[in-house]
Amino acid sequence: MPRLRYIKQSEKTPCTRELIESAKRTGAPDPRVVSLMTRGKLGIAWVEYWNKLLYQGVLPHKLNVSHQNFGRAPMRLLLDCSLQRC
Secondary structure, three states: OOOOOOOOHHHOOHHHHHHHHHHHHHOOOOHHHHHHHOOOHHHHHHHHHHHHHHHHOOOOHHHHHOHHHHOOOOHHHHHHHHHHOO
8 A cells, every 4th residue: 555645535524625625726735735635634734824824824923923023014025034033
């Protein structure tokens, strides 16, 4: 049996179905990758994080705090400034 396999229909929950359908609609991340990742809790968390970051603009706390110093700066400025603080 191969180590990597897509999630089986019987393993899908309503949450994983929605994540896979969302990937099919948007094309990112690749629906095939989502079908691999959603087999476990860590993979589900990664796909949810990806969707929040990419489509809802939610940033990790460290990056989110930097907007307080710069107002509504463009994303590139936020990322550049946050990376300089590392």
